[in-house]
Amino acid sequence: MELWQTLSIILDLFVVALTVAMFVARPRIGGALGRGMRILVAGFLLLGVAFFSETVLFIISPISTQANEIIHRLLVGLGFVLIIWGFNVMRRAFP
Numbered sequence: 001m002e003l004w005q006t007l008s009i010i011l012d013l014f015v016v017a018l019t020v021a022m023f024v025a026r027p028r029i030g031g032a033l034g035r036g037m038r039i040l041v042a043g044f045l046l047l048g049v050a051f052f053s054e055t056v057l058f059i060i061s062p063i064s065t066q067a068n069e070i071i072h073r074l075l076v077g078l079g080f081v082l083i084i085w086g087f088n089v090m091r092r093a094f095p
Contacts, residue, residue, distance in 0.1 A: 032092045043080065047079040057071065
């Protein structure tokens with residue numbers, strides 16, 4: 001594995017670790033606000049996983065670059081859907 005590939009994996013894992021730290025540091029609140037916060041964090045986690053999986057697939061997978069990019073974009077899109085959903089759930093906590 002080349003230096004840049006190793007660095008990419010380390011940075012991708014760092015992003016995932018930051019998301020886990022965000023989950024641990026979140027305020028322990030209930031109701032719609034707490035549920036929205038958990039959905040929001042899941043979206044951020046999925047974004048981190050999307051970047052990590054893209055890097056790993058480029059290194060070890062025989063799939064084409066185009067297929068890897070499509071998988072990456074689908075995961076990123078789903079992550080943003082979760083983030084938007086989480087914000088909408090949180091908004092319901094403030095009538």
